Amino acid sequence: HGPTLLFSRQVNGKERKFYACSAYRDRKDCPFFLRADEKLSNSSTWKERHPDALISINHKQIYSDFLAFKSLPLKNRKFCHTCFTFIFSSDKLTHENHCVTEKVSDTLLTYPTNLIKPIESSKKEAQFWFSESSKNFIIDSLKNIGATSCLCIGTPTIHELLRQTNVNSVLFDIDKRYHYFYNEDEFCWFNMFNCYFLSNAEKCQQVLKKSLSGSVTVVIIDPPFGARIESLSNTVHFFQQLSTTNLNIFLVLPYFMETNVIKSFPNFVMLDYQIQYSNHKKFQNNVESKKKRSAVRIFTNISLTLKMPETEGYYYCPDCKCWRYKNNKHCKFCKICPSKNGDLYKHCHKCSKCVKQTWIHCFKCNHCCIPSHNCYFPGQDLDTSRKH
Structure with missing residues (x-):
């Protein structure tokens, strides 16, 4: 998937740097992994660590098939989601028991996100369509x-x-x-x-x-x-x-x-x-x-x-x-509209800033907090802090 990126993570308290795929976080999707202090000695080693993830694609031929498919009568237009391909009369038996959409309309071909199924993996190109x-x-x-x-x-x-x-x-x-x-x-x-x-x-x-x-x-x-x-x-x-x-x-x-x-x-x-x-x-x-x-x-x-x-x-x-x-109201004291998350905010004069509407000012902590917070005083063990 192109040039890799340099990442780092903590292993037994030490920082370890490595090169990995820039697009896929899960090594099941792209297994390339190389420690930063490791060298690739020759091209054969590279091939071992870089499997042929990028298949050869003939874009012109695929789009030619699309145009041929679009010219078919509506009743003959079938699309196989299992194989992800247009079905023509010569190969329809190949797609028996597959997930197939029949009578693929011009509208579906014009708006293919209504035809294809979104990818759902959270660690690669998970797809979410705008409302x-x-x-x-x-x-x-x-x-x-x-x-x-x-x-x-x-x-x-x-x-x-x-x-x-x-x-x-x-x-x-x-x-x-x-x-x-x-x-x-x-x-x-x-x-x-x-x-x-x-x-x-x-x-x-x-x-x-x-x-x-x-x-x-x-x-x-x-x-x-x-x-x-x-x-x-x-x-x-x-x-x-x-x-x-x-x-x-x-x-x-x-x-x-x-x-x-x-x-x-x-x-x-x-x-x-x-x-x-x-x-x-x-x-x-x-x-x-x-x-x-x-x-x-x-x-x-x-x-x-x-x-x-x-x-x-x-x-x-x-x-x-x-x-x-609508919830982001202008504060005449801060001179800004303070809300970023869409919640209502209010101005606390003691803190001299705007805080969430549900927060309260705690005089023991000397700042605004959620009502159920644990009070903490300098020099106090966190385990002995008192809860409101």
């Missing part, structure tokens, strides 16, 4: 800034929608299944963490340069939640060097990764908009999930004045001059 409301917000935001070109990295549902607009869209994704639905000018097999094209690199470089040459270019990235931000920032900075204009970036990550994001992207700000996923049990747009708000946000170098839907509980804060979630 309808989140997709609409992103598309509307692109329209509002006058986007002419968009590079969708790990965001296939956005690419599907942009193809129906005047925005030139290209999908870069580590999921090779999209070879089956898009031609060489629309999809590139790509590892976002080491900026590596996994096939047809020369053509993909051309596609990348063309995509970055738009007058108003946007890059939308939806990485795994445990993403290595520093390696991702190298990819973004490389794109910026290739671009003739300043790139507009949308980076989708949980709010609690803000510190790490700002370290690598110091000019980024976090929007209040809460990204929902249609197939994520914690971040779905349904009654049960609304009891706990989504932790996923958009980090961007675009102005905070991006309009957010009032129907979803957002309002314009005239003091901050940007859109906020």
